Amino acid sequence: MSLKKRKNADRIFYVMLVLAIIFTLFILVLLFSDIFKKGLSHLNLDFFNSFSSRFPNKSGIRAALLGSLWTVILSVLIATVLGIGTAIYLEEYAPKNKFTSILKVNISNLAGIPSVIYGILGLSIFVRYLNFGRTIISGSLTLALLILPTIIVSSQEALKTVPKEMKEGSYALGATKWQTIKKIVLPYSFPGILTGMILGVSRAFGESAPLVVIGGAASIWFQPKGIFDEFTTLPLQIFNWAARPQAEFQNIAAAGIIVLLVLVVIINLTAILLRNRYQDRM
Amino acid sequence: MKLNLNKEKIIENTLFVMNLISILITISIFIILFSESIMFFKKTPLLTFLTGTSWTPLFKPQNFGVLPLVLGTFTIVIFSSFISIPIGLLSAIYISEYASRKVRSIVKPIIEILGGIPSIVYGYFALNMITPIIRNIIPNVSIYNALSAAIAVGIMTIPMVMSLSEDAMKAVPKSLRENAYALGLTKFEVVIGVVIPAAFSGIVASFILAISRAIGETMIVALAAGSTPKFTLNPFESIQTMTGFIVQITQGDVVEGSIESQSLYAVAMLLFLITLGMNLFSKYIVDKYREEY
Numbered sequence: 214m215s216l217k218k219r220k221n222a223d224r225i226f227y228v229m230l231v232l233a234i235i236f237t238l239f240i241l242v243l244l245f246s247d248i249f250k251k252g253l254s255h256l257n258l259d260f261f262n263s264f265s266s267r268f269p270n271k272s273g274i275r276a277a278l279l280g281s282l283w284t285v286i287l288s289v290l291i292a293t294v295l296g297i298g299t300a301i302y303l304e305e306y307a308p309k310n311k312f313t314s315i316l317k318v319n320i321s322n323l324a325g326i327p328s329v330i331y332g333i334l335g336l337s338i339f340v341r342y343l344n345f346g347r348t349i350i351s352g353s354l355t356l357a358l359l360i361l362p363t364i365i366v367s368s369q370e371a372l373k374t375v376p377k378e379m380k381e382g383s384y385a386l387g388a389t390k391w392q393t394i395k396k397i398v399l400p401y402s403f404p405g406i407l408t409g410m411i412l413g414v415s416r417a418f419g420e421s422a423p424l425v426v427i428g429g430a431a432s433i434w435f436q437p438k439g440i441f442d443e444f445t446t447l448p449l450q451i452f453n454w455a456a457r458p459q460a461e462f463q464n465i466a467a468a469g470i471i472v473l474l475v476l477v478v479i480i481n482l483t484a485i486l487l488r489n490r491y492q493d494r495m
Numbered sequence: 496m497k498l499n500l501n502k503e504k505i506i507e508n509t510l511f512v513m514n515l516i517s518i519l520i521t522i523s524i525f526i527i528l529f530s531e532s533i534m535f536f537k538k539t540p541l542l543t544f545l546t547g548t549s550w551t552p553l554f555k556p557q558n559f560g561v562l563p564l565v566l567g568t569f570t571i572v573i574f575s576s577f578i579s580i581p582i583g584l585l586s587a588i589y590i591s592e593y594a595s596r597k598v599r600s601i602v603k604p605i606i607e608i609l610g611g612i613p614s615i616v617y618g619y620f621a622l623n624m625i626t627p628i629i630r631n632i633i634p635n636v637s638i639y640n641a642l643s644a645a646i647a648v649g650i651m652t653i654p655m656v657m658s659l660s661e662d663a664m665k666a667v668p669k670s671l672r673e674n675a676y677a678l679g680l681t682k683f684e685v686v687i688g689v690v691i692p693a694a695f696s697g698i699v700a701s702f703i704l705a706i707s708r709a710i711g712e713t714m715i716v717a718l719a720a721g722s723t724p725k726f727t728l729n730p731f732e733s734i735q736t737m738t739g740f741i742v743q744i745t746q747g748d749v750v751e752g753s754i755e756s757q758s759l760y761a762v763a764m765l766l767f768l769i770t771l772g773m774n775l776f777s778k779y780i781v782d783k784y785r786e787e788y
Contacts, residue, residue: 219681219683219684220681222681222683223681223682223683223684226682226683226686227593227682227683229585230585230586230588230589230593231589232585233581233582233585233586233589234585234586234589234602236582237582237586237606237609237650237653238602238605238606240609240650241605241608241609243624244612244616244620244624247620247623247624248616248619248620251623295513295516298509298510298513298514299510299513299514299516299517301510302507302510302511302513302514303514306507306510306511307514315518316514316517316518319517319518319521320517321774321778322521322771322774322775323517323520323521325704325707325770325771325773325774326524326711326767326770326771327710327711327712327713327738327766327767327770328711328713329711329713329738329741329742329763329766330524330711330763330766330767332741332745333527333528333741333759333760333763334520334523334524334527336745337527337531338523338527341751358520361516361517361520362517365517389499389500389503390503390507391502391503391506415611418613419611419612419613419614419615419616420613421613421614421615421714422614422713422714422717422738422742425713425714425717425742425745425746426741426742426745427745428745448613448615448714451615451616451619452615452618452714452717452718455615455618455619455622455718456717456718463619463622463623466619467619467623470615470616470619473613473615473616474612474616477611477612477613478608478611481607481608481611482604482608485604485607489600
């Protein structure tokens with residue numbers, strides 16, 4: 214091939230790459246502008262203060278926001294305690310044997326299971342077998358199982374970054390294993406663990422498929438007061454509205470999406486910035 | 496001091512028990528899906544389920560041939576891959592090989608934001624933006640159609656392909672590239688001839704994971720693809736996927752223990768086994784073809 218042809222191929226390839234990036238950015242702009250155009254006019258104080266209604270103009274996200282708050286906080290608390298514990302065991306205690314490698318393979322497989330399957334698990338165990346019903350506690354436990362692998366894996370990554378010298382220095386001073394973990398390992402890996410937690414928050418907040426399966430999609434006209442109340446969440450409420458044929462409800466759904474998107478983007482940006490800031494160390 | 500050592504032991508055991516929970520999740524999923532599916536297969540032979548071409552569990556005469564749902568899922572996978580794989584790979588090449596540090600630090604987080612958007616938003620986008628565009632171009636397409644959902648699923652999985660492929664390309668040592676430049680190759684030739692082959696296993700793994708994600712995607716197809724199981728790969732028709740059926744049946748008033756309810760578990764089992772197989776396959780590819788530098 215002549216040098217000219219080779220240089221042309223080089224240029225064409227570069228144009229394709231730039232087009233691919235532009236395509237993706239264009240979609241992002243299209244998505245945001247369409248949703249803001251449709252939803253922004255519905256976004257007022259009443260929208261935050263009203264429950265869902267048969268009439269689109271009177272519909273709001275009060276129950277959905279409170280439901281999201283309950284389920285996200287509970288599920289992230291449960292998953293964080295379990296996730297950090299699991300990660301500490303795997304990184305600091307686990308002997309190198311067959312069982313440990315089964316544990317590790319199992320966790321990466323859990324991360325790949327479709328979320329709707331977790332919904333079926335939640336429906337069978339929490340809603341029916343333990344008889345919690347279609348309540349906040351069932352929803353939170355289901356979401357906790359769903360985000361558990363994310364939190365375990367990112368905590369493991371964070372724990373791996375702790376320099377061996379720091380741990381050995383602690384042992385040399387006579388500290389026990391747990392004292393070393395508590396005073397040296399956890400503080401050092403805290404930013405990484407926090408990043409994982411934030412990603413868990415974002416995932417639990419936006420996830421809807423498992424909650425649809427356990428049956429949280431019905432309209433709720435009261436605000437939840439405890440973990441055994443029925444609930445809806447922001448994504449569920451949006452699904453409920455978007456599935457209706459009337460155009461007005463599509464616009465209400467767009468208003469709900471604006472709230473969801475703004476919160477999710479803020480949460481994810483926090484995680485990305487936190488990660489970039491501490492990446493050099495990792 | 497003895498008390499202190501007891502405490503150490505208690506902590507280690509507690510942490511070990513926490514580990515068992517993740518194993519317990521997997522076991523529970525297996526037990527639940529298997530036990531309910533067995534009830535289903537007592538009434539419907541496995542062969543009929545796997546080879547039947549009509550899926551009508553909610554009206555008489557009931558047929559339980561799962562192929563229409565499987566083809567529905569396949570349609571979504573095929574057409575979403577047409578978007579996620581080329582766009583994701585090209586974006587990864589740009590970010591890893593071409594972008595300056597500054598451009599990279601802006602573009603990468605933006606695309607990652609695209610990956611963090613909840614799938615329900617993409618479902619809305621499919622229904623309210625992609626579908627009208629498709630119907631403008633080809634007027635007689637139904638409101639609910641596989642293509643619209645597939646495009647949305649494709650867009651959603653671009654960031655996944657991008658970031659995993661980019662990781663793989665970043666791991667290729669600089670010396671390999673410089674050797675190729677020293678031989679007088681253009682940048683394009685270095686990317687195609689050196690970087691992509693060296694990062695191949697990671698790139699293929701990213702494709703498989705994106706496909707696995709498309710198979711399990713639920714809210715987009717529930718909103719935009721319709722709820723009419725059809726034995727077709729035609730993207731312009733209203734279809735139903737395996738996940739779409741799971742949502743439909745759990746939304747309705749299906750009696751627990753009925754064959755309709757048990758069919759849900761049989762479909763979920765199939766979905767679970769397919770995605771498990773894909774994930775194990777991607778791990779196998781990475782382990783087997785990994786180039787160590």
